[in-house]
Amino acid sequence: MTDPAARRPVASRPRTRRGQDTREGILRAAEAVIGDLGFAAASIADITRRAGIAQGTFYIYFQSKDEVFRELVIEMGKLTRAHLAEAVADAPDRLTAERRGLRAFLGFVGTRPTLYNIVMEARFVAPDAYRQYYTTFARGYGQNLAAAVREGEIRSGDAEIRAWALMGMAITLGERFGIWEGEADLDRIVDEVFDMLERGLKP
Amino acid sequence: MTDPAARRPVASRPRTRRGQDTREGILRAAEAVIGDLGFAAASIADITRRAGIAQGTFYIYFQSKDEVFRELVIEMGKLTRAHLAEAVADAPDRLTAERRGLRAFLGFVGTRPTLYNIVMEARFVAPDAYRQYYTTFARGYGQNLAAAVREGEIRSGDAEIRAWALMGMAITLGERFGIWEGEADLDRIVDEVFDMLERGLKP
Structure with a gap:
């Protein structure tokens, strides 16, 4: 998959409010259709039908299904x-931030399962965007963990490896x-995980 | 996706050695082709070409691409x-088993990246098989963790939540x-992760 933005001679962001609304409508329709049917099965016609626009309008804002997917x-x-x-x-400190961050993440994915599907499908549809997605996260996460070690808020250890391990969890x-089991008690899950992360498994 | 096995009136496992070899050849060809091209792009013709068999032979062993994928x-x-x-x-104890298990897993996925791709793609192609895959793992994992709590080898805590957290990591x-970075020092990664898991992040 080539980068469609590289082939586009003009700015892809609309300048008018109406243009921005149309672009946003296409993104939301694409999220629903691709998140539900998957990238291969979802057509641009499905997306424009759901967005309530003519198919030609799609191409004013995006060059391809690839481009809207990456967006x-x-x-x-x-x-x-x-x-x-x-x-x-x-x-007030890193461990509290970790706990609140995990709780917020678990709640968030449940509210946007279709967008989450799209990130997972990027592993196959746009592997470079998928790696970029997690690498960007891991970089910021690792910087926070390294700063917390310097501040004495957590024990010393490799920030990059810890970041990937915690992201994976x-x-x-x-x-x-968050997704399979809609009614899970997320507070209890975060409590259990943080008991393990803060104090370790060793008796 | 329906369950092809439910529609098959006869046993799908060949009884002769030659039949077993042919079925195994189809599986290995399917692993390479689907793991490389993805499920949608891979055709049964691609699989039989790679396996060096006639297309009709495929259907002696499998009813569909779905069925071979699930297998x-x-x-x-x-x-x-x-x-x-x-x-x-x-x-000798659970924490040692956890450490060795993680080390073995990280090494293993690097040796079978195409098979790993297939499990990840199952999320989209055969979601029930994907859930079954991880649920089966989590059940056994949780039983081991619960037994270790009873034996006093690890601190008490919810075995199911821990199992999913550790699997995710x-x-x-x-x-x-194991896959992106072929040359990673897996022993060092396991040491870092286990320092966090055994003793916790709290100073």
């Missing part, structure tokens, strides 16, 4: 980071308890 | 569990360090 992956990354940043903004717990 | 997911589960069971067989670390 959704980037959007999910921004949304998730913004949501977590807000959840941990007032945390959150991803799978989010899928299992 | 690969089940096979990956069995292979992984057998590999881990062997790795931890002589472990292993999945993401396996993808990041």
Whole structure:
């Protein structure tokens, strides 16, 4: 898959409010259709039908289904980071921030399961965007963990490896308890996980 | 996706050695082709061409591409569990078993990236098989953790939630360090993760 943005000679962001609304409508329709049917089965006609626009209008805003898909992956990354940043903004220390961040993430994925599907499908449809998604997360996460070690808020250890390990935990717990099981007691799950993370498994 | 096995009136396992070899050849060709191209793009013609058999021969052993795909997911589960069971067989206690199991898993996924791709793609192609795959793992894992709590080998805590958290860690670390980065120092990664898991992050 080539990068459609590289082939586009003009700015892809509409300048008018109406243009921005139409672009947003296409993204939301694409999220619903691709998140539900999967990338291969979802057609641009499905997306424009759901958005209530002519098929030609799609191409004013996006060059291809690939491009709209990649935009959704980037959007999910921004949304998730913004949501977590807000959840941990007032945390007095790193362990509290970790706990609040995990709780916010588990709640968040349950509210946007179609967008979460799209990130997972990116592993196959746009592997570079998928790696970028998690690498960007891991970088910020690792910086926070390294700073917490310097501040003496957590024990010393490799920040990058810890970041990937903790992200992995959150991803799978989010899928299992945030998406599969809609009624899970997320507070209890976070309590259990944090008991293990803070104090360890060793008796 | 319906369950093809439910529509098959006769046993699907060949009785002769030659039949078993042909079925195994189809599975290995399907692993390579689907793991490489993805489920949608891979055709039965691609699989039979790679296996070096006539297309009609495929249907003696499998009813559909769906069926061979599901068989690969089940096979990956069995292979992984057998590999881990062997790795931890002589472990004197649960924490040692956890450490050896994670090390074995990270090494294993790197040796079978195509089969790992297939499990990940099952999330979209055969969601019930995907859930079954991880649920089966989590059940056995949780039983081991619960037994270790009873034996006093680890601190008490919810075995099911811990099992999913630890599986999630292993999945993401396996993808990041076992597949993306072929040359990662897996022993160091396991040491770092286990320092966190055994003793916790709290100073």
